[in-house]
Amino acid sequence: MNKIYPSAAAALQGIVSDGALLAVGGFGLCGIPEALIAALRDTGVKNLTVISNNAGVDGFGLGQLLETRQIKKMISSYVGENKEFERQYLAGELELEFTPQGTLAEKLRAGGAGIPAFYTRTGVGTLVAEGKELREFDGHTYVMERALNPELSLVKAWKADKSGNLLFRRTARNFNPAVAMAGKLTVVEVEEIVETGSIDPDSVHLAGIYVHRIVHNPHPEKRIEKRTVTVKGE
Template identity: 75%
Template sequence: MRKVYADARTALEGVAFDGMTVMSGGFGLCGIPENLIAALRDTGVKGLTVISNNAGVDGFGLGQLLETRQIAKMISSYVGENKEFERQYLAGELDLEFNPQGTLAERIRAGGAGIPAFFTATGVGTLVAEGKEVRTFDGRQYVMETGLVADLSIVKAWKADERGNLVFRKTARNFNPMMATAGKLTIVEVEELVPTGSLDPDNIHTPGIYVDRLFVGSFEKRIEQRTVTAREPAEA
């Protein structure tokens, strides 16, 4: 099965459709699949439900899809510094499902592991628990959270081989590995593609069985107005 594609646009061919659910890796501006986000914007698909820790910043990352009104709902843990995200939510133009950050991570991990639901003490007695089942175990209350899966996971990695085995670098190893397992289809953009067999098996973070398509991205575009620099491409 051919997994290597020329670029983000060709990797997305035949995949994107209106109303789909997308998991997008990264944390803030760290380890985000910037080329795939831009290519997804260019497809013009609408009504997206996006699962991501946050929504980038204004004009960059997922902020691009907010500006073009292609996102209908965010499932995330942090509004952050994206003013358009905040504006759309407060104006009732964007549905938002807030999750404690650890709960969001576990929901994604559970979805990738085929676990439909789990119980956690986080959020009991708060707005997070409204409308959800609460049970008592050993005298303590726990709220039930469901696992998350997506039609498409878009992931950023440092290295990959031609079979799709992935290595992440530093803080880019955040939501990316677990999202790679929780997509019905997973597309990865990498900084370096190496021959199959050249990666040390002990250093592989995500096995290629989870990866359907990959490509080598270009990372020239940076956010000049931010204090975050691009000296470490894998972290930008």
């Protein structure tokens, strides 16, 4: 089966619709599928529920979809430096399901492993646990969290072979493997595509069985923020 598509737009054709539940890999600006997010914006789909650790910054990555009002709800652990995210939430224009970061990662991992729910002590006694089942184990209270199974996952990797076996690079690995595993359909944006068999099996970070479509983006946008550092005494 050919998993390689000529463009991000082609890879999304026919698989995304209004009201869909999506998961997007990355951590703010690190390891986000930039071309796929831009292509998703251009489809014009609306009322999306997006699972992602955060929405990055204004006008970049998922921030683009907030500006075009294509996201109805975010399931995330961090608002970050995205002012539009904050504004829409405080104005009641955007639904937000805050989830502790470790719990969010486990909800995705559980979804990919076929585990419907799990118990954790994180969030007990807070708003996070409201309306959820509580159980006692060995004298401690745990809250039950349901797994996440998005209809579509958008992922960024460094390298893929033609069968979809993936390698991630450094911190860009972050949420991407768990997002890829959880999705019923997973589309991956990569910087390099190589022949099947050319990646040492011991080096594969995620098996191709989780990957359905691949897009080649050899020149992802580089976003570098300049910072002024003041040295004491100067």
